[in-house]
């Protein structure tokens with residue numbers, strides 16, 4: 131049993147408060163045999179599973195994850211810059227299995243919320259008392275004419291890490307010096323707001339050090355972006371003449387609306403056409419398909435209750451990580467991990483028969499600009515109201531500025547590496563990330 135003080139510790143000193151829905155009676159959990167099923171064994175899902183199983187081994191915890199090995203998107207841009215090996219991004223589920231978590235390598239194909247069961251591709255039915263959906267993202271392929279899953283084998287997105295990451299790197303390696311690399315960036319919201327600009331730095335670093343006559347042209351659907359000042363300073367300082375950034379403005383709409391994979395050409399809304407030797411299309415995104423088919427979405431994303439990430443649409447289901455729309459929290463691994471901690475505590479609260487914790491969420495996103503030069507953005511978040519809507523209100527926000535010293539940036543870099551180690555330990559029960567070079 132977990133008491134109030136222990137819950138506080140679990141959430142890093144968070145105070146406790148009353149009034150949150152309970153979907154299963156505490157005695158049912160206390161007797162053991164309660165079933166928690168988690169769809170998606172990534173940054174969010176792995177965290178929920180590990181905490182619940184560690185704190186309450188009597189709970190039957192199952193992860194349904196379609197891939198046998200997880201390749202982290204976070205830090206995957208470092209691979210393009212030569213700062214990380216591909217192998218160092220890959221993590222097995224052995225650590226979670228060792229805790230007694232049932233990791234099922236299968237695809238969840240449907241949720242029967244009435245019967246409280248998850249159906250899978252191989253025909254298994256998994257009953258649950260509580261269900262957590264953390265399936266990440268899927269792509270709105272139809273938002274860009276000519277783009278599709280098949281086209282992504284020619285113009286990779288590399289926005290789900292794995293074979294796509296390797297494909298983009300192999301294309302960069304095969305390109306001749308003097309080639310044009312094109313990157314297309316969607317409008318908000320999407321997975322990892324600063325991710326495209328970190329990737330721009332890492333690709334440009336590769337070009338600068340291996341193919342200095344080459345260029346990276348960015349077509350961006352937005353007029354502004356995350357950590358813009360510090361990123362633009364880095365584009366100028368490290369990658370002048372390589373990165374050509376085209377932000378949408380009053381005159382030009384640089385949203386890419388059409389691609390031709392045969393001709394390796396992209397076309398923007400205002401009619402600019404350009405051919406590239408390598409084309410990295412980051413398409414607009416939606417919540418992972420399973421969350422949408424479960425009825426949890428409104429439009430592309432899944433609204434949640436800010437106090438505990440319970441679905442605002444379907445009882446007995448939590449939606450966390452990128453699939454959730456959690457205004458004003460961005461979509462990041464850090465936030466998915468933070469949602470996961472609160473959800474685990476909310477589920478465990480029923481077991482303890484205690485009041486659920488007051489949730490406190492946090493985000494920090496580090497971006498690597500060049501060797502040992504990282505910037506960061508972040509905030510704490512608490513549930514609150516804005517314009518009559520329940521949202522997550524940022525508190526103590528911070529963002530890296532232009533002109534910071536090399537020492538500050540080196541410290542950021544070290545923090546980012548330490549965070550990678552910590553989140554892999556948290557989500558995969560694997561403490562080897564810091565030392566594993568792959």
Ligand SMILES: Cc1cc2nc3c(=O)[nH]c(=O)nc-3n(C[C@H](O)[C@H](O)[C@H](O)COP(=O)(O)OP(=O)(O)OC[C@H]3O[C@@H](n4cnc5c(N)ncnc54)[C@H](O)[C@@H]3O)c2cc1C
Pocket residue numbers: 169170171172173174175194195196197200202203204205206207236237238239264265266267288289290321322325329418419420450451452453461462463464465466494495496497
């Ligand atoms: C290039 C890039 C760089 C990034 N850098 C950072 C960074 O520096 N810091 C940061 O905090 N975040 C970063 N992110 C964002 C981060 O990767 C995501 O926000 C995070 O992974 C979201 O966690 P999640 O649990 O929602 O989804 P994921 O971690 O993607 O996990 C979802 C899992 O669900 C599985 N799944 C989906 N559907 C099903 C199904 N039907 N059945 C079974 N399994 C299913 C998937 O296989 C996947 O393993 C970056 C992203 C990108 C693309």
